[in-house]
Amino acid sequence: MEISDIIIAGDTPGVEWRLPVFRFKGTKPEAPRTYIQAALHANELPGTALLHFLLEKLRQADAEGAILGDITVIPQANPIGSAQSHFGELQGRFDLGSRTNFNRDFPLISLGERDGLLEDLDRYSAADRLKRQLLHVALGAELVLDLHCDDEGLQYAYIDEAFWPEATDLAAALDMKAVFLSDGESSAFEEAVAHAWKNEDEGRKKTTLPGRLSVTVELRGTRDVCPELARKDAEGVWQFLLARGVVAGARPDLPVFAGKAVPLDNIEMIRAPQAGAILFHRDIGESVKAGDLLATILANPGTPDGALGVRAPQDGLIVTRVSTRFARRRSDLMKIACAEPSRAERKPGTLEA
Ligand SMILES: [Zn+2]
Structure with a gap:
């Protein structure tokens, strides 16, 4: 495992932001590469708790040589938002400076334009630099999980129709009660990733993306942060990684997804x-x-x-x-x-x- 920092220059003198990035090298080049981030909405912390426990499992798997596909994890993806409290209350969803949602306005590019995301970063505000850096890392993977939560909520996810029903394995592994099938028409992180893949080949937009997945997981509500749920969800993601051949081990016998899958x-x-x-x-x-x-x-x-x-x-x-x-x-x-x-x-x- 290797830990490095993404460094984002702040918009005011004397400020810079650091995001630790955890990277595990896979031993099997054909295994899917995976990227998981949490707390892009800085006040949504069930995913951060999940990743704390998942990283424990991944470190152990790494020591045993059981990581097959490269895995990159950012447990706290938005230090800018984490610092923005308003009269003592963490905002987290909107950047107070630009009033934009931290999970909107991601650049809609094709996969071939990936390296351009990091060119001339001086032209962008700190929040936009953060978005470009995160998207750049994510586009190096085939499986992308963006971990969020709702206000009070069941376990559910937003999944682009292009990944359905292949993604029922994730829905089952995480014991989701519902899946909202999205239309791919937004500039949220998950959809910017899917947009890049769909437009990989010039002039021909793909409508299905077998073997890939980009998803916004809603891990219940903002107050559902506790060791029991975090460990259960970490185990769920682990089962998904086993099912997709990202980590070595017996393929799990996942339950059938019994929740509702409905279009937006x-x-x-x-x-x-x-x-x-x-x-x-x-x-x-x-x-x-x-x-x-x-x-x-x-x-x-x-x-x-x-x-x-x-x-x-x-x-x-x-x-x-x-x-x-x-x-x-x-x-x-x-x-x-x-x-x-x-x-x-x-x-x-x-x-x-
Ligand atoms: Zn969110």
């Missing part, structure tokens, strides 16, 4: 009709029927008709819920995975800003 169009984004305190009636993991009461919003507390009911538009599984108990008008309350497309309008790309 079938996700009902439940929004608050008015501002007010949120009283949830239903929790993540529950299946609901059309018309079920999901939440009450206390729009005018104390008045006879001051409470508004929010109901399920169709049958589905509650995959996520916000942790705040105050809603602004039209703010998100839940994501529900459904069998039919939502009637609400959705722009191509990601569900959230």
Whole structure:
């Protein structure tokens, strides 16, 4: 194992950022190369905890000569975001300087343009340098896992349709309850990686990418950071690495993925009709029927008709819920995975800003 630092010059005098990168050299050139990062959204730490335990297993495997394909791991991918607290509260999702989401606006290039990512880095802000460095490392691999989490959530993932159903092994290994099949139309990290692969051959865009995978894994909610879950998830990723022949060992007998796999169009984004305190009636993991009461919003507390009911538009599984108990008008309350497309309008790309 080799540890080196990516160094990012800050945007102000006297500041620079360092990200430790862990590299394991594989012994089998034809085995897939793997890249895993966590905490690109700096306040989402289940992945960092997972990688702490996975790295323990990888160090041991390395000592035993059991690493077949090269593996690169960045357990804390966003030191810029980690440092940005606002009145004592870690923000993590948006860069306070540029107001951009740390997981959007990745360069959409073809694989052949990879080396250009690191040219003339002086032209870019620290956040953009970080994005270019991370994408550059990731494009040296065939299997790319970007570890995130939701606010309150089940275990689920965003997976481009180009990798489905081959990626059911990862969904099963990580005991996912749902997979959101994305359309490849955003500039999130995972989709920038897939974009580069799809456009590898000039003039011919690939629609399937066998043997490759780029995925955003949502490891439950921001508060689901504990040794038990981190070890369980590290074991899940280990099983996936065994299944794909990245590490040596018996191929695991993975369970069949029993969760829901639904296109983004079938996700009902439940929004608050008015501002007010949120009283949830239903929790993540529950299946609901059309018309079920999901939440009450206390729009005018104390008045006879001051409470508004929010109901399920169709049958589905509650995959996520916000942790705040105050809603602004039209703010998100839940994501529900459904069998039919939502009637609400959705722009191509990601569900959230
Ligand atoms: Zn995230």
